[in-house]
Amino acid sequence: AQSVTQLGSHVSVSEGALVLLRCNYSSSVPPYLFWYVQYPNQGLQLLLKYTSAATLVKGINGFEAEFKKSETSFHLTKPSAHMSDAAEYFCGLTGGGADGLTFGKGTHLIIQP
Amino acid sequence: GAGVSQSPSNKVTEKGKDVELRCDPISGHTALYWYRQSLGQGLEFLIYFQGNSAPDKSGLPSDRFSAERTGGSVSTLTIQRTQQEDSAVYLCASSLALGGLEQYFGPGTRLTVT
16 A cells, blocks of 8 residues: 655745645555646646656756655755745655556645745 | 647536546557546546556446546546536546656546536
8 A cells, every 4th residue: 555645735935935845655665756736727747756766856947856765755845936836736656566646635835925 | 749638628517417528648658547636535546548458447436437448549537427526627647658657647627516
């Protein structure tokens, strides 16, 4: 069985401040981990992925995430928030086999001017 | 290139009616997935196809749900005798193959059952 927990359904940061969105996972097999972003009334867009290569993964729009096996975490960060980052963010996991993604509940990122 | 497309974008139907939701994956993507996004349940994985085959249907919410894929391309998710709890956004995704590769999502179909 596998599961994903995103801490904080809503996160609010000031424009220019550090963004930190937390994701912890549980998996009985080595996981493949993903972060997706969803803007209102749109589908999910892939931000970045971890597939057992480098543990620090860089994605689009200045986001990055670090895979920490000992902490079963895959937190998403961005050094400086921009107003356009306001969206819903989903952490997802798959075991690499023939299965779909297991997602966390999502974190709504709010950017304060 | 073209991404994953879904139709219709919005569907309002009366309780008890059948609906068909369509997904056009990215050309060349052999794997196709269906998800449901609802306020109460978040994002749920429903079913995947490898080619035209769906080996595991256990993620479908009830026997009113069925899905098929033809020609290794277009997929249809059918909900029979719709209920109000079926109201959700149905998302389709595709990937080059199964096995941990990134999935590309369509914009979704918003289904409202009145």
